[in-house]
Amino acid sequence: MATSGPRHHDPGLQPERTVLSWTRTLAALVTVSLLFVRWYTQQGALALLPAALATATAVTIHLTQRRRYRRTVDGIVVERVRDAAGPVLATAAVCVLLGAAGLWVVVDGA
Amino acid sequence: MPCKEPPPEPSIPQRSRLATRLLPGGTEPDPRFTLANERTFLAWIRTALAFLAGGIAVEAFTAALLSDAVRTVLTVLLLVAGSVIAWGAVARWLSVERSLRHGRPLSLPLIAPLLGTACGAAATILVLVVIAN
Numbered sequence: 001m002a003t004s005g006p007r008h009h010d011p012g013l014q015p016e017r018t019v020l021s022w023t024r025t026l027a028a029l030v031t032v033s034l035l036f037v038r039w040y041t042q043q044g045a046l047a048l049l050p051a052a053l054a055t056a057t058a059v060t061i062h063l064t065q066r067r068r069y070r071r072t073v074d075g076i077v078v079e080r081v082r083d084a085a086g087p088v089l090a091t092a093a094v095c096v097l098l099g100a101a102g103l104w105v106v107v108d109g110a
Numbered sequence: 111m112p113c114k115e116p117p118p119e120p121s122i123p124q125r126s127r128l129a130t131r132l133l134p135g136g137t138e139p140d141p142r143f144t145l146a147n148e149r150t151f152l153a154w155i156r157t158a159l160a161f162l163a164g165g166i167a168v169e170a171f172t173a174a175l176l177s178d179a180v181r182t183v184l185t186v187l188l189l190v191a192g193s194v195i196a197w198g199a200v201a202r203w204l205s206v207e208r209s210l211r212h213g214r215p216l217s218l219p220l221i222a223p224l225l226g227t228a229c230g231a232a233a234t235i236l237v238l239v240v241i242a243n
Contacts, residue, residue: 038170
């Protein structure tokens, strides 16, 4: 496998752990998406919107993993990493939206 | 013996405009702390997603076990708790990042007792309902 970019010497494996943390978040989003799809039989097509949002977010995380790994490895090497304000806010916003969508579906169907 | 060129030294990253506006001033913290903060944030987000999943599951799967009113209350409680935890995760991330930048001690995590309360409330409701049935 061709190696590209600097190798980091962090024994704490911070880049790997950070990328893994995002992967686990991706998995949680996929689970939530599938549960929203389960609602489809009771609530109809309305339930597919939050499912699509959760899936799209999971896909976005997946597509940005390599860039994220490179960013964190570079950050360890130069002793300075950019704080991920954009991804953090976006992920939290998606969570809040999913919660709101869930509440709307529940209240609407009640 | 072929001599390989060492890879070019990566450049110092520029801060995004968003980061500069949300987290002004201070000095750049050790990258290990920033990354640890990011991972902690994601751990809380996964907790929030677990609450959302719980809320959806209660709504979808407990129609036979619980009355409509109890089921709705429990679902709403879990979904709201999930959203609150997501908010709290962002607030905590910002607070910790600011403290790191300005060398201040970290503040108490408030979402931990909040989480305990929400879990306790939901579990108590469920126990009472099961006993009553």
